[in-house]
Amino acid sequence: MSASLSDTLLFPFILNTHIPYNPIDKYCQGMIKNKSKLKKGESMTTSKARLNTDLRKKIGGLILSHFENEQTTELENFKSAKEDIAVAYDRAFKLATKIVQRAYPTSDVATLNAFKKKYGSACDVVAKDSCFYFANTEMKKNENSDDDIAEHFNFKLDASMSGRFEDMDFGIAYYRDELKQVGINPEINIQQKAQDNRDNPHWTQEKDKIRKFLGYQNEDGIYQSWKDKFSLDVIGTSYCRSRTIPCTNSEFNEMKVFKLARESFVNAHYNWAEHIFKDMRDITNALKDYKYVKDAIDLCGALGLNINENELQRTVGVSLTIYQPENLANLIKSRRAKQDNKAVIAQFKKARQAQVALN
Numbered sequence: 001m002s003a004s005l006s007d008t009l010l011f012p013f014i015l016n017t018h019i020p021y022n023p024i025d026k027y028c029q030g031m032i033k034n035k036s037k038l039k040k041g042e043s044m045t046t047s048k049a050r051l052n053t054d055l056r057k058k059i060g061g062l063i064l065s066h067f068e069n070e071q072t073t074e075l076e077n078f079k080s081a082k083e084d085i086a087v088a089y090d091r092a093f094k095l096a097t098k099i100v101q102r103a104y105p106t107s108d109v110a111t112l113n114a115f116k117k118k119y120g121s122a123c124d125v126v127a128k129d130s131c132f133y134f135a136n137t138e139m140k141k142n143e144n145s146d147d148d149i150a151e152h153f154n155f156k157l158d159a160s161m162s163g164r165f166e167d168m169d170f171g172i173a174y175y176r177d178e179l180k181q182v183g184i185n186p187e188i189n190i191q192q193k194a195q196d197n198r199d200n201p202h203w204t205q206e207k208d209k210i211r212k213f214l215g216y217q218n219e220d221g222i223y224q225s226w227k228d229k230f231s232l233d234v235i236g237t238s239y240c241r242s243r244t245i246p247c248t249n250s251e252f253n254e255m256k257v258f259k260l261a262r263e264s265f266v267n268a269h270y271n272w273a274e275h276i277f278k279d280m281r282d283i284t285n286a287l288k289d290y291k292y293v294k295d296a297i298d299l300c301g302a303l304g305l306n307i308n309e310n311e312l313q314r315t316v317g318v319s320l321t322i323y324q325p326e327n328l329a330n331l332i333k334s335r336r337a338k339q340d341n342k343a344v345i346a347q348f349k350k351a352r353q354a355q356v357a358l359n
């Protein structure tokens with residue numbers, strides 16, 4: 001504050017009086033100074049909000065949901081494979097019905113059931129089954145093994161899988177959305193195998209939840225409904241390998257395509273989930289390293305995800321991090337081949353349908 005000569009003459013005490021420090025005035029000056037440094041559209045709260053464990057978890061969950069719904073090649077492949085496996089099951093079961101009923105005519109089954117009703121357990125030789133041992137009668141038997149002309153073809157939800165897959169993986173992939181809706185992690189096997197593939201209590205607990213939900217544990221619920229849907233009457237109650245059912249070469253080969261379709265479907269789920277897991281591993285590490293909400297919001301924005309800032313708690317802070325949001329977003333984007341072009345997606349689906357038709 002400056003005083004004119006007239007003011008000095010009228011109020012001489014102004015020159016010698018100390019004006020006391022006003023902390024509110026100082027705070028307002030600081031706010032104005034800091035506000036001038038903000039980017040256009042940026043608020044003080046947003047730029048200085050500090051991250052905590054809950055916020056990191058919440059933001060990570062939003063990014064995961066974004067990735068799971070992003071139209072990538074892997075997701076399109078998984079969706080198409082699920083459509084294909086539904087067709088493959090129906091087609092293979094119709095063929096299996098033809099093969100089984102040729103070996104065990106429905107008239108014979110009806111007669112034996114009538115005998116069972118009349119004479120009891122002595123005539124109890126008809127049973128429902130979903131696993132069949134088909135033998136190709138048009139091929140010569142290999143001297144060393146009969147595996148090339150006879151195989152099990154299992155329609156159950158937990159039919160055995162080859163390679164890195166577990167028997168429960170088909171059911172998990174097919175009922176993935178239902179598992180997710182009840183809070184069960186359908187990608188637990190994939191995630192654990194992508195890390196160290198060693199059993200641990202958390203993995204065991206999650207698999208137990210899956211077994212219970214899908215009915216694997218007690219062979220009930222979803223598991224039993226699936227089994228009932230794909231069951232046929234067979235004569236002979238002994239193990240299915242002892243009742244070899246003959247089929248033609250073309251029938252045998254078509255049933256082998258069904259087996260491959262099951263594994264292709266599970267593989268599509270694995271590929272999609274592994275892709276997301278690798279991205280989320282980097283995202284999780286970045287969020288751990290970030291100290292401030294603004295860094296996380298910048299990352300989300302660069303990934304095409306708009307976060308509602310009002311839903312997040314706000315504190316104060318400024319950020320410098322190892323994982324720069326823009327750089328990490330570019331890394332993730334380089335991995336994720338987005339399929340925004342509808343023509344590309346349509347062509348992909350057409351190719352898969354043509355492949356199924358050929359088989």
